Amino acid sequence: MEYDWGPGGADERASLERPNGSFATQMSSVTSPERSRRITLCTRAAAVVITAGLIATLFRVGQLKISPPGELAGSSGARTALSSEPRFRGTVFDRAGRTIAIDRPVWKLALDPLHFTEHGFKKLDAFTRKQMRRLDAPEVDPQLARYVGPLALVQEQLRIQRLSKLSEELSTRVDIPQEKLRTQLISAPRKRRYIVLKQFLDDWEVDLLKQWTSEARTGLILDRTTRRINYGPDSLAMIIGKVRANGSGGSGIEQRLDSDLQAQKGTLLSKRTSRGSVISIPEGTYRPGMHGNDFQLTLDVHIQELVERRLGEQLEKYNAGGGRCVVMDPRNGDILAMVDLLRRREGVEEAILDDPMRRIEGSLARNRNLVDAFEPGSTFKPFIWAGAVELGVGDRRSVPQDSQGRVMVNLKPVSIPGRRNTVKDAGNNPYKGPLKDIETILVRSLNTGMIEMVRPLSDRETRDILIRFGFGSRTNCGLAGMAEHSGQVTALKDWSYGNTSVSVSFGHEVSVTTVQMARAFSAFCNDGLMPQLRIVRPAAANAEQEYIESAHLLRMRALGTEVSRRTKAALKKVVTEGTLSRHARSSIYSMFGKSGTADLPNPAGGYFKDRHTSNVIAAAPFEETRVVVYCVIDDPQKSLGYYGGLVAGPVVKDVIEQTLAYQGVQPDLNDPKSVDARDQLAASEADQLQLGGE
Structure with missing residues (x-):
């Protein structure tokens, strides 16, 4: 069948069938060898370029993977995750093994x-x-x-x-x-x-x-994380301190022992997908953690509770602005309790330094037992009296005496050359004539008698008495660190008999802390030796006997043995015959101690005439003394009472009796009622005992 070219199609067909027609020319040019070579070369060049680009891309990817630049280094490990394995901070126990501070998983x-x-x-x-x-x-x-x-x-x-x-x-x-x-x-x-x-x-x-x-x-x-939980009375909070959100100690024992209490968390490095699923765990990337070290304190939670309760009752009774109390074992310097309370009273312009952090949280409070110094008043007299006797006053350095050997003391207000005010005794002094001996000066707490005790001494000798008892230096008891107040002792170049020696003899112009007073008083309990105070028990001391025997290595001598015992006997008379006989005399244990009352400093300068600091220090039993208690009550309401023996004396007596009964110390007085009284105390304390922790 022949194709019908249509009208004019014959001419178009003839042109296409001509040998030299345009169609034949185009076909020949397309199939020429030169054109084929060009196509081949272009194809090969494109393949080479693409291959080189792929190789360069792969090389760059490998380079970025192996050694990324700085700007990508932070994100190059985004597919790895470092997981932490929680470990617990060390636990803190009291001396009886009760838990005080512990980490809990939360x-x-x-x-x-x-x-x-x-x-x-x-x-x-x-x-x-x-x-x-x-x-x-x-x-x-x-x-x-x-x-x-x-x-x-x-x-x-x-x-x-x-x-x-x-x-x-x-x-x-x-x-x-x-x-x-x-x-x-x-x-x-x-x-x-x-x-x-x-x-x-x-x-x-x-x-x-x-x-x-x-x-x-x-x-x-x-x-999963951990939370620090504290047990015990509120007054323990400022001692134990606070742990920060990052797990480090912020105050108190937690800060002091932070490097040992700190736990080391374990870590595990894993490779993950973008959705967080674990792909693999590289070998050697797991590091096990370690729990923090545990510590045992010298504090006893039960003694801390009874001191806090008894001191709080006395502050309420006398409408006082605050109170402090320290209980220690004089044999080894163990601090058994340390309480600091503050009260805000309506309508009273407080003279005690405010502590705003205490109102936020108890663990942030300022521990006034360590950082606030004050003038103790007559409680300071035993140290000056004992130091003067050690230097020969009353023996080779005589005091005024009559023909019968009695001490002649001017019991009326005494004017001292170079001193602005006269020296007089507090209250109505019943003594009108000579004193039996120099012990009577201490027993009756005579300011006029203390003048005669320091009169024979040089300025340096009087000042050195304070230094030997540790006043003017920190106790380094294991709390507060550099924040602990060292007290204040007048420099020798500024010292004078009329203004300094006389004032210091009855506890003025010298500032002390409660822990300094407790440490110094322990010299009368240990034949003149003062132990180093401590609040953390040595880790190696597991047995009580080993612990006590190791304490003698840390003792410092303040007095000779004979003078120490003589002072101790005089202080026993203070309880039986003197200023503590009415309100702080125990019928169970033989006590020895001293009371004092000082004018409260005015923040604007000088002293208040009608506001006071009442304090008492005492120890018991008389033989083989086991406990020293020092109580300070700040600014009691004068109309209710302000003398140290009246206000602070009952607290000291009750704390001594209850502490010794709790420790199982047998009564040492020949009072037929003492055994029954001791049993009643022990039963009462057993009922009130609350064990902290688990």
């Missing part, structure tokens, strides 16, 4: 806000999902959209709405106010991927959160 709630606003909100329970879907079409403010862009505005409004809804839902499951939670979530920096919502969750909160999230990746994170 849960912490956190949120990844970016993950939640983009993905997590879809994986909440059905009700919440339904609520949040209704929020996916916010109204757009046209004017605001012109500046930030409509898409950015919609995203921000969606973020705020979803976080607001989350805060509403969370507030029903976690004890956090909804508005506070909402503000925290919305105001957090956009780039932050970890926001702590609550540091410590209760068990019921953890249960609700686990049920709510149902294992879904909502962006809510439950992390």
Whole structure:
């Protein structure tokens, strides 16, 4: 069949069939060898370029993987995760093994806000999902959209709405106010991927959160952490101190022993996918952690409780502004209790230095037993009296005496050359004539008698008495560190008999701390030796006997044995015949001690004439002394009473009796009622004993 070319088709056919026609020419040019070579070369060149590009790309990828530049170094390890293995901070025990401070495992709630606003909100329970879907079409403010862009505005409004809804839902499951939670979530920096919502969750909160999230990746994170829990009375808080959020000690024992108490967390490095799933754990990347070291304190929780309770009762009774009390074992310097209380009184302009941190948290309080110094008054007389006797006063350095050897003391107000005011005795002095001996000066607490005790001494000798008893230097008992007050002793170049020696002889113009007074008084309990105070028991001392025997290595001599015993006997008469005989005399244990009353310093300068510091120091039993108690009551109401023996004496007596009964020390007085009284005390203390910890 022949093709029909149509009208004019004959001419077109003829042109195509001509040998030199255009169609033949085109076909010949396409199939020419030169054209084929060009195509081959172009193809090969393209293949080489593509291959070289692929090789360069692979080389660059390898280079970035092996040695990334600085700007990428931070993100190059984004697919590895360092997991921490919790370890516990060391536990603190009291001397009887009761737990005082311990770490407990707890849960912490956190949120990844970016993950939640983009993905997590879809994986909440059905009700919440339904609520949040209704929020996916916010109204757009046209004017605001012109500046930030409509898409950015919609995203921000969606973020705020979803976080607001989350805060509403969370507030029903976690004890956090909804508005506070909402503000925290919305105001957090956009780039932050970890926001702590609550540091410590209760068990019921953890249960609700686990049920709510149902294992879904909502962006809510439950992390395991530890919480420091303290046991014991409130007054222990300032001694134990506080642990910061980062796990380091911030104050008190926690700060002092921080390097030993600190735990070393274990770590594990793992490779993960972008979604957080573990791919592998490289060999050698696990580092086991270590728990912190445990410590045992010399404090006894039970003694601390009874001192706090008894001191608080006395502050209420005399409407005092504050009180301090230290209980120690003079044999080895163990601090058994240390209490510091403050009271704010309506309508009274307080003269005691305020402690605003105490009102925030007890562990942040200033421990006035260590950092606040004061003038003790007559409680200081035993140290000057004993030091003067050691230097020969009353023997080779005579005091005024009559023909019968009695001490002649001017019992009327005495004027001292170079001194602005006269020296007189407190209250109505019943003595009108010579004293039996120099012990009577101490027993009757005569200011005019103390003048005669220091008159034969040089300025240096009088000042050295204070230094030998440790006044003017820190006790380094294991608390406060450099913050511990060293007290104040006048420099020798500023010392004078009329103004300094006379004032110091009855406890003025010298400032001390309660721990300094307790340490110095222990010299009368140990034949003139003072132990080094301590609040932490040595780790190697497991047996009580070994612990006591090792204490003699830390003793310092303040007095000779004979003078120490003579002073101790005089102080026993203070309790039986002197200023402590009415309000601080025990019928169970033989006590020896001294009371004092000093004018309260005025913050504006000088002293108050009608406000005082009342204090008493005492020890018992007389033979083989086991306990020293020093109590200071600040600013008692004068109309109710202010003398040291009246205000602080009963506290010291009760604490001594209850402490010795609790320790099982047998009564040493021949009072037929003493055994029954001791049994009653022991039974009472057994009922009140509350063991701290577990």
